[in-house]
Amino acid sequence: MTEPLLKVAGLNAWYGESHILHGMDFEVRPGEVVTLIGRNGAGKTTTLRAIMGMVKNRTGSVLLGGTETVKMPAERVARLGIAICPEERGIFSSLNVTENLTLPPVIAEGGMSLEEVYSLFPILKERGKSQGTKLSGGEQQMLAIARILRTGAKLLMLDEPTEGLAPVIVEQIGKTIQELRKRDFTILLVEQNFRFASSVADRHYVVEHGNVIDEIANEAIDQNREKLTQYLGV
Amino acid sequence: MIEFLGVPLPLFMGQLLIGLINGSFYAVLSLGLALIFGLLNIVNFAHGALYMVGAFVAYLLLQFIGIGYWPALILAPVIVAGLGMLIERFLLRPLHDLDHLYGLLLTFGLALVLEGTFRHFYGVSGMPYSIPDSLAGAQRLMVPTWLTGEDPVFMMALPNYRAWVIVASLIVCTATWILIERTKLGALMRAATEKPDLVRAFGVNVPALITLTYGLGVGLAAFAGVLAAPIYSVNPIMGSNIIIVVFAIVVIGGLGSIGGAIVSGFLLGVIEGITKVFYPEASNVVIFVVMAIVLIVRPAGLFGKGA
Numbered sequence: 070m071t072e073p074l075l076k077v078a079g080l081n082a083w084y085g086e087s088h089i090l091h092g093m094d095f096e097v098r099p100g101e102v103v104t105l106i107g108r109n110g111a112g113k114t115t116t117l118r119a120i121m122g123m124v125k126n127r128t129g130s131v132l133l134g135g136t137e138t139v140k141m142p143a144e145r146v147a148r149l150g151i152a153i154c155p156e157e158r159g160i161f162s163s164l165n166v167t168e169n170l171t172l173p174p175v176i177a178e179g180g181m182s183l184e185e186v187y188s189l190f191p192i193l194k195e196r197g198k199s200q201g202t203k204l205s206g207g208e209q210q211m212l213a214i215a216r217i218l219r220t221g222a223k224l225l226m227l228d229e230p231t232e233g234l235a236p237v238i239v240e241q242i243g244k245t246i247q248e249l250r251k252r253d254f255t256i257l258l259v260e261q262n263f264r265f266a267s268s269v270a271d272r273h274y275v276v277e278h279g280n281v282i283d284e285i286a287n288e289a290i291d292q293n294r295e296k297l298t299q300y301l302g303v
Numbered sequence: 304m305i306e307f308l309g310v311p312l313p314l315f316m317g318q319l320l321i322g323l324i325n326g327s328f329y330a331v332l333s334l335g336l337a338l339i340f341g342l343l344n345i346v347n348f349a350h351g352a353l354y355m356v357g358a359f360v361a362y363l364l365l366q367f368i369g370i371g372y373w374p375a376l377i378l379a380p381v382i383v384a385g386l387g388m389l390i391e392r393f394l395l396r397p398l399h400d401l402d403h404l405y406g407l408l409l410t411f412g413l414a415l416v417l418e419g420t421f422r423h424f425y426g427v428s429g430m431p432y433s434i435p436d437s438l439a440g441a442q443r444l445m446v447p448t449w450l451t452g453e454d455p456v457f458m459m460a461l462p463n464y465r466a467w468v469i470v471a472s473l474i475v476c477t478a479t480w481i482l483i484e485r486t487k488l489g490a491l492m493r494a495a496t497e498k499p500d501l502v503r504a505f506g507v508n509v510p511a512l513i514t515l516t517y518g519l520g521v522g523l524a525a526f527a528g529v530l531a532a533p534i535y536s537v538n539p540i541m542g543s544n545i546i547i548v549v550f551a552i553v554v555i556g557g558l559g560s561i562g563g564a565i566v567s568g569f570l571l572g573v574i575e576g577i578t579k580v581f582y583p584e585a586s587n588v589v590i591f592v593v594m595a596i597v598l599i600v601r602p603a604g605l606f607g608k609g610a
């Protein structure tokens with residue numbers, strides 16, 4: 070079996086006094102699309118932020134390509150080849166679309182060129198001069214994904230990219246994820262939309278109360294419907 | 304003698320000029336404050352003191368190593384920017400994760416220390432600093448004949464140095480505006496102002512960016528200090544005299560707004576100058592009256608983006 074690109078072991082994280090993650094264990098291998106699924110407040114976003122170093126108060130182990138990052142500041146973690154597309158999208162209102170797109174510095178070779186990004190998301194070229202936050206929700210989501218494709222990061226963490234978007238846009242984002250996997254990106258996806266998750270992912274980790282409580286291979290999804298419905302409370 | 308709105312034209316133009324000069328200092332100082340406020344979220348109370356230190360560095364460079372005005376205009380801001388970066392790195396950075404009130408208190412204390420130190424050595428009477436030879440003298444400006452239809456009429460005497468102050472401040476403000484609004488570094492600064500954590504997660508060393516910004520902001524203050532030296536002389540309390548007005552201007556422009564700081568700086572300098580012509584008694588308070596009105600009508604400031 071290949072070495073995992075990301076290996077999280079015994080990860081604990083705190084916001085101030087509140088203990089949110091209680092020893093998360095999971096891994097993502099190169100080229101995989103893996104999801105974290107679970108109810109609201111389960112700790113999925115916190116997991117991504119803790120991996121990234123955006124939640125500073127954390128213990129345990131986060132190995133990125135074999136390097137221990139749990140004590141590193143976010144900017145050093147990022148330079149190991151990981152990038153995040155945050156839940157609230159994080160588009161900068163004082164930057165136009167092009168500035169938003171080109172803001173993240175290139176940290177490694179092998180990222181997409183601007184032209185390649187534009188061919189995936191033509192709208193971003195058309196709207197280049199608009200203020201970033203003037204884009205529609207779907208367009209902002211594309212911008213948030215697009216801007217981490219240029220940087221050379223190999224592991225992308227997408228936090229609920231389909232949240233609140235119309236079905237056509239969701240479908241488009243699904244296609245984009247398929248395209249990204251063809252281009253050798255590895256993706257850690259947070260999703261609540263289970264149908265969507267099963268259409269793009271290889272494996273799913275179920276998160277509850279800051280723990281990974283189950284792992285389900287995408288092929289085994291149908292046998293596990295009932296269990297999943299229970300986990301997600303849908 | 305030609306009159307304008309009931310006052311002699313040379314008097315009016317003279318006060319307008321003084322207003323523009325003051326406005327030049329206000330603009331450069333409030334611009335630096337706005338930059339620092341954007342990234343550090345603190346009002347830099349040491350700003351006036353560092354403006355004063357800029358003037359003193361120019362004075363000391365001349366006294367001790369014979370370095371004149373023109374090199375000092377570059378060197379003093381660079382030295383003060385370096386000092387500012389040390390202050391940020393070693394005094395302010397440890398406070399980043401605390402309430403911003405601590406940073407504010409620290410800069411306030413720093414202002415007292417700096418001012419007190421220079422007072423200890425130089426008193427409060429002020430050291431003269433002469434105008435560079437190349438900018439000595441003045442221009443006699445006439446009312447253009449196509450306006451009056453008569454022979455040229457004397458309008459005002461424009462000292463060369465004062466004209467230079469206005470030009471220099473316009474250049475520096477424009478250059479800074481371009482840096483912030485039109486360059487990659489500026490985009491990083493704007494982004495880090497909005498969401499520092501996310502910018503860090505993109506691999507940008509935001510703490511270093513903050514240190515750099517503080518250096519840039521106080522470097523601007525020092526530049527204003529050197530510009531001011533030949534006009535107001537070099538005085539340990541020059542900073543505390545001007546800074547309260549500059550705080551008011553930053554509030555009027557909208558905390559953290561770069562363009563707003565520049566425009567309101569010049570605008571309020573001119574308003575102050577014109578008030579001196581028509582209602583001299585009010586000229587010391589007019590800026591604060593404007594501030595009060597702006598705060599009531601538009602609490603985020605003239606150019607601020609919401610609260």
Ligand SMILES: Nc1ncnc2c1ncn2[C@@H]1O[C@H](COP(=O)(O)OP(=O)(O)OP(=O)(O)O)[C@@H](O)[C@H]1O
Nearest residue numbers: 084087089107108109110111112113114115116156
């Ligand atoms: N900034 C914060 N400060 C304090 N507590 C927080 C903060 N952010 C999240 N939490 C708490 O941490 C817990 C996990 O939140 P998190 O955002 O990781 O959940 P999630 O699984 O992403 O949920 P959702 O599906 O709603 O996005 C929640 O109980 C939440 O209230």
Ligand SMILES: [Mg+2]
Nearest residue numbers: 113114115156
């Ligand atoms: Mg979440």
